[in-house]
Amino acid sequence: MWSYVFKRAGATALTLVAASVIIFAFIHLIPGDPIYIRLGDMATPDQVDAVRHSLGLDRPILIQYLSWVSDALHGDLGQSIFYQMPIMSVIADHAETSLLLASITMTWVLLIGVPIGMISAMRHGTWLDQVLSGAAMLMASVPTFWVGLYMILIFAAWLGWLPSSGYPSIFDDGGLANLRYLLLPSLTLAAPNAALILRLTRASMLDVSREDYVRTARAKGIRPWQVVTRHIFRNALLAVVSAFGFTFAALLSEAVVTETVFALPGIGRLVVQSIMQRDYPVIQGVVLVIVVLYLLVNLIVDLSYRMLDPRVELQ
């Protein structure tokens, strides 16, 4: 087990190093001189040279990369041009919304996707299965921002049940009640992802139910619901666990649009705003943080998969 942990962690570290080279190169690939972007087009050559020197951009590219990595490892991602404060603080300010949104969304995804996927598999081939599977495919074909806009129209504008946009911190006035601001966004974001988990749960339950040990369990006379819960469901859940990392990446991507629709002060909207404001160092920092998070989640998912399924280790 431990050799596998080290091997897998090593591979993740190598991928991260390679990804960091790409993310570092990003600033240098953008058309235009980053100094002029920072100072504006009216800057004099002297000012440009001074800033170039102070930012260390006159050093060899390898040295620049190594110092960027070393700073990043110390939690320093540089300075935001727009916010005029450290990028790490900017990201931290936006993290609460995104982390809460992701957690609540993931809860919906599991609460909706897994049970309905189970029902669909248990009623395999019936009209119920066909309706549920069809609905899932439809949900996976709907643009999230479109659903979001209609949710705002119905539940905020017409019915007035929920707020349409923004999110005050749960540490501010209102406390946990502020979570209601995340209800519509999380449901919007959950819809296509719950559909994918539903289809996955259904497919893997059908796969497992064809296994010999399920036939044996049935032959032994174990009650049908016990076969489903103990033998089929527990094994089918492994596929859902392995899809967790994939779903997490999808959430990060789609949150960019959802946070924009609901005007949430999260990381996704920060990316879009930074693109509009040409605050490239912030984009670079956010991309680095998201890639690190994504690789870590995948590593944890991979390792927990091994722990959950002893058969993998026997092989």
Add this chain to the structure above:
Amino acid sequence: MTVAAGALTKSGGIRTWLAPFVARPIALVGLAVLIAVLILAAAAPLLAPYNPDAYDALIRLSPPNALHWFGTDQLGRDTLSRVIYSSRMALLVGVGVVVFALLTGVPIGVFSALFPRLGHVLMRIVDVLMAFPSLLLALVLIVILGPSVANSIIAIGAGFLTTTTRIVYGLTLRLKTETYVEASRSMGSRTGWLVHKHILPNLISPLLVQASFVFAFAQLSAASLDFLGLGAPPDIPSWGNMLAESRNFITRAPWLLFFPGMMIVLTAFALNLVGDALRDRLDPRFREMLGRKI
């Protein structure tokens, strides 16, 4: 060759290509929707009742009526005509992304599988690209390349380059060990011949399945980019642009968002239905590789 393995192979002919649709009538509906979108795009000038760019301030934001079936937008342009013309952009981006993903993914995947030493390095690079969530990768590429239709295709296509490469790589590795490929190799066939005669023809059907899913997801990604103002220029009619423009009028004219949104849903849903039907008829050895969509 059994029916399952033989379905959708090169020698199958038109009947085997149609078999998945006969077996599942709902997929036939999907195919019909796609053909309808194709006709809309091809015959847009004939089908659209008005010039999609002609505006009339007097009929701004009018609800659906006898003259304007889908109503008019904030500039008084006919929504139906704009929805019809937008299908051109949807097809352009969809086909563009699929072609981009195939033109990059197939050569890299096949090459990596056949020449493992260099291939191993190439596949690690693909792994690194996979560490970037697809829409984030697209946004970063748009920042570097600038927003335009062609750059949207490249930016969205880059996300599918990785998945397509991995699928082609896996399939080619498997095909390489097939008896007929080994036999051909032992008879002295050159690599180019092997690829042309044995590898590529066997990749066609799994890649067709992949292409339909890529096409569907490309619709959703392109709509997202357009909506964020980072896709097609705002003067070009596209379903995503129409949604972005009408967003501010959602309470006054909720129908404006309905029609372009429905077109995206219908197209993506139809592509998913077709892809699903094709996959179910695919060689079972390959099916599991395409099991997880994108």
